[in-house]
Amino acid sequence: MKSQIELVCICCPMGCQMQLHVEGRAISEIEGNTCKIGLNYARQECIDPRRMLSTTVACKNGLWPRLPVKTAEAIPKAMMGEIARSLHFLAVTAPVEIGAVIVENICGTSINVVATRSMPKVKLEADNN
Template structure:
């Protein structure tokens, strides 16, 4: 079956048509660099994304602290993780890259601060 992808790894956004044949990936159309190939293989297996969002912070100049997952997570887990993150509140001061939640929703992925505040 021919599958169509738009690579989201870099801003070029290459369009890639591939066919999976007995576990082998055949490029039919488009430009696929090494990172693009990795992306397509991962998309076929399980789409993953870096989740970026915010958590409430007390004692800082602003109400929200920006955070992200330190690794890409399965796309399907995003709603559950967002629910977990919504419950969190932290206190200033926080340093950039401080771990805010360890092993979120059992994914072995951490939620980290993306700025100092």
């Protein structure tokens, strides 16, 4: 089965409009790119689109109530919503060091979620009573 996919290249400000001609699961032709970077982007985007996911988790006793986190590697684009939702009700306790693993193997991707900043502890447990 032949089909055509429209893509905008995001690798540089040119923003080339590309057309991918797909036969079955194979790319037969890529048009519209003006450099090689665009070709690679189009292939990756067509076969296995991935994104970095950044979000926050609740943080107890920290300088701020939210700790920013990210996936250590790009995750499949289709899983962004699921992974973000799975972190909605997670809470960690300060202090946290930058790079610390917050969740291992998030949603079975074998990719970890890591802290993107250090969060110093400021509030004592007793202060919350």
